[in-house]
Structure formats: C-alpha cells, structure tokens
Amino acid sequence: MRRLPPVAITAMVFVVGFALCTVQFPNFASSRVAANLLTDNAFLGIVAVGMTFVIISGGIDLSVGSVIGFTTVFVALAIERLGLPPLVAFAAILLLCAAFGAAMGAVIHVFDMPPFIVTLAGMFLARGASFLMSTESTPISAPLYSTVSDFALRLPGGGRLTAIALIMLAVVAAGAVLLHFTRFGANVYALGGSRTTTALMGIPVGSMTVRIYMLSSVLAGLAGIVFSFYTAAGYSLSAVGVELDSIAAVVIGGTLLTGGQGSVVGTLLGVLIQGLIQTYINFDGTLSSWWTKIVTGILLFAFIALQQAMLGIARRAGPRKAGVLKP
C-alpha cells in the first residue's frame, strides 16, 4: 500500500466497478459491452490523451470541447457544401487546429498569462466561430463515412471493435510512447515539476509550451473527426462540456493536477470508468443520466483528496529522509 501508484488504484476502481456491474447484470461481462464502451467513449479518450500532456506540464486546456464542436461543423460544411474530399477536409482542419493550439501556447508563454484564462478565451472563440458557420445540424453523407462506420473487427461473443475505437486505442498507444519514452515526454514532466528549473536546465520552455497546446488542439481536432464519424453529422452544439469530462478522466486516471506526475494509461482507465457509470445507468434503466455527473463528481473528489493526502505524506517524509542521509 505504501508504494501503490495512483494508476493502480484507478485500475482497481475500474475492475471492482466492472465486477459489481457483472454481479448485478449477468449480461454485463460480454465483449459486446466492452466494445461499446470503447466506441462510445472514443472521442473522449482521444481528447483526454491531449489533456494528459497539458495537465502533466502544469497547464489546463478548456478549449477542447469547443474545438471538437468547431471541427464537426467545419468537416460537415467542407464535405457537403464545398464538395471537398473528406481526407482533404481532415488535413485542413487538423492544420487549423494545430495553428489554433500553437497560438494559445504562444500567448500563454509570451505574455505569461494563466493557461486557464487563455484557453477560456479560446473556448469562446472556437464555439462562437462554429455558431457563425452554422447553427443547424448538417448530416454528412460522404461514402467514406458509411465505409468507416461499417468497418469493425468482430470479437468472439458478438462484440464489434469499430474503426473509431481502434483509432482511439492507437492514439492512446502513441500517446503513451510519446509521453514515457521520448525526450519530448520527459520535458513535459520536467515542465510540470518546475518551470524555472526546466528553463535553467536549458530546455526551451517557450517552444515546449507551444507544442504541448498544439498537441492538445490537434488531438481535439482528431476527436472532432471521430465524433463526426460517430454521429455522421456536424453540429455547433456538439461536445459541450467535454473539457470537464476529459479533465475529470485525467484526474481520476491518477494524474496530478499540479503537474509533474501522471500517465496516459491511467487516463484511458479514467475515461472507461466514466463510460462504465453511463453503461450501468443504461443497463439499470430506472436511474437518470444525471447520476453520471454526481458519481463522477464524487470520484473526482475521492481522487483529488487521495492526491492531496499523498502529497502531504511525501512532504512530511521528505525532510526526515534527508536527515537520515546526512549524518
């Protein structure tokens, strides 16, 4: 228990939760439920990976939900009104998102402003821009969309591992490699530990900040594309509040909100726990969906309190250890 990392606790919560659901509903433990869990939360998983990087670096990105909404509208209009091939539209929106994220990162670094308020402005801007493009839901009927939604790996037991679930798993895997095995990832942890120290070590803090927010916005754009696959439409009000869901997923996944500690795998588990609560409510049928919010809030509090307790223990243990080493 002494050295149990937060991720292990998250995994335990997920396993225990899944077991409890299975006890109550014997049909729960099927590949169908598991595959749906991945499909329904694919966009949240992708955007939460980006949020993990931002939060570990000590920042926060409130604009992701709006960027998803913007992306779905942009893609729908580009394909349906302008007649662009879907892949060209995807490339265009990802470039646009990269520029948007880079701009936010640059403002945060150059003007030394709190990320919270800069990305808040970004949130207004992206949502407002998508409203200006269209306030109606635009259905997408490109052939690529039906191909993608028809594609699925059949699992034993009748589950369908859909294309968007596979995209999400690929993003999680790539994110984990980028965070845990590259210099970029190490720098992200360093930034979250201490900005000043990182700068003194010679790491370019400015370009790191720009690249981290760029990554978050690009992943939000990708999540928007996945969301448009999921709903086959573009709507300016889609994904309202997703920034909160993804922050909650990251925190429940054991990432320290003060930065410097966390993992991508934990975030995936955090997303799945939220999906599990939603699935349980669907299975139950009598509970209303607002219980998802309450249970998520309770879990959020439990994990934050846990982090706080662990930090407190670490602080108290710190000087004592130094005392032991010194003589």
Add this chain to the structure above:
Amino acid sequence: MMSRLLQSRGLAQIIALLVILAVDRAVSPQFFDLRMQDGRLFGSLIDVLNRGAPVALLALGMVLVIATRGIDLSVGAVMAISGAIAASLADTHGLPLALAAALGAGLLCGLWNGFLVAVLGIQPIVATLILMVAGRGVAQLITEGRIVTFTAPDLVWLGNGAVLGVPAPVVVVLGMLIVTGAVVRGSALGLLIEATGGNARASELAGIGTRGMILAVYVWCGLCAALAGVIAAADIMGADANNAGLWLELDAILAVVIGGTSLFGGRFSLVLAMVGALIIQAMNTGILLSGYPPEFNLVVKAAVVLVVLLLQSPRFANVGVVLGRARQ
C-alpha cells in the same frame, strides 16, 4: 498624458462602458428612452441593468474570491441548485422558507468549496471543478429532471416586481453591493482579504487568519450565487436545472477581470466589477438589438477577454515601458 489618464483606476472601464452604450445608441436610436408602465420603468437601459443582475451578483462574490488568488467555477451550478430548491418549495411552503432553504444551500456549497481550498489545500480551480461537475446533477435530482414551475406571487415579484419603478433584481444587487461594500471596505476586512491574495504565507505570519478569510470569501460567493439563482428562477417563473446559470461562471469571471481585478489576487474593486458586469450585458444587449445573430456574442467576448488580459499582463506593461523610453 493619455497613458496617465488611463492609469487612474477605473477610468478605462467607465470609458469602455460609455463607448459601448454610445454604440448601442447608434445601433438602436431609442436605446436611452425610458417609460413608466404599471409602476415599473421600461427601456433598453433598464433592460441592461435587469438582465445583468444575475451576473452582477455572481461577480460580487467572485471578486472577493479572486482577490484571495482563488477562483470559483461552481457558481453556475450553485445557481441551478438554489433555483431548483426555491422553485420546488415556493408554492407549498411559502417564500421565507423557500428563500432560506435556497440561500442555505448556497451557503453549504460555499462552505464545501472553502473547506476544500482552505483546509485541504486543493487548488481553487480543481476544488470548485468538483461542484461544477456534480452540482448540476444535484440540481437535476431536486427537480427530478423536469422544469419546475411555480406561481407564488411573492417569489415572482423578486424577478419581475419593482420598487419605486426600479426592477426588483436591480434593487437586490444594489442592496448586496452596499452590504458587501460596507463590510469589506468599512472595516479592515477588505485589506486582510487583499493581503491573503497578495501573499498568503506572509499574511499568515503577520497574524491574519488566512484560512478563515478564504473560507469566508467562498461562503459569501456561494451565498451570492444562490441569490442569483433565486432571481433567475423568479424571472422565468421556473427552474431549469440544465440551463440555469449555464456558462455564467465564465461571465462572472470575465466581469471581475474587466473590472481590473487581477487574477493573481491582491487587490479588488467591487464597484468596477459591477461596471464589468454592465459592460458585458451592454454588449449582449447591443448585439441583440443590432440584429446580428446572438452567436456573435461569444466571438466578441473572446476578443474582449484577450484584449483585457493583454493589457493586464506584466510582460505587456514592460513592452509599453520600453516603447515609452525609446520615444524619449
């Protein structure tokens, strides 16, 4: 000369408000027209005050929280909770009990936030995020997912009535402003709050009970949010747990920031936060009157946030100083 003028506190905000009102007047020629009907004043100007009341109330609590270097993201959710409580109790239990229960709930929410920040030492953004996520669920639980409507005339009066022609919400805001101002500026309390935000550790060492101070501002913020929720519910004669106070936390923060209170804590101005709330509402009303789609609002707000923040940024000030020196 110009820069010295702009540096005097509050002038920039008041000029901004006047400019926006002038633009509104240009857009809609009858903007400043007032008329009396059924013992209540009507007109676009009154409308700005009336519609701006909930955000003004939120800003009144938020400004103290931000002065301690905190932030309260949960005010929108608290509005939904208190509105739901007031609407469900008003018809059956009478106004005093409904009001007491709604405000009591706000007090409890504030106490919870304050406990997390002051006692457990959690960063304010995170601590209040919990209630922001869960609070709307709690409000849904109270209304059982429906939009609760009521007809109790005394509660409806709080949203639609008038005192000497002035709409009741505006009177409530004025009352709260006077009470808050008298408490924090009439005593050393405001100074102690500013000290806490400036440097919590130094303040603690200087003998200020920073924990109590932080707890108190979050409780006050919760109370103001609850009052805003009651007024918003009274205005539409119903409580909608999904949409009551949605995104208003952002407007409240924006109002405080426009009012020149730094997000880094350490100083605040109640009156300028009110001016900030009026600027936001005057902008909203202006966009509505001009016939632009209301969606335009968000883009304009984003631009305003960025400009105000750039002006507040220490780096930006440095750039100004360098430019000034170069000119000399």
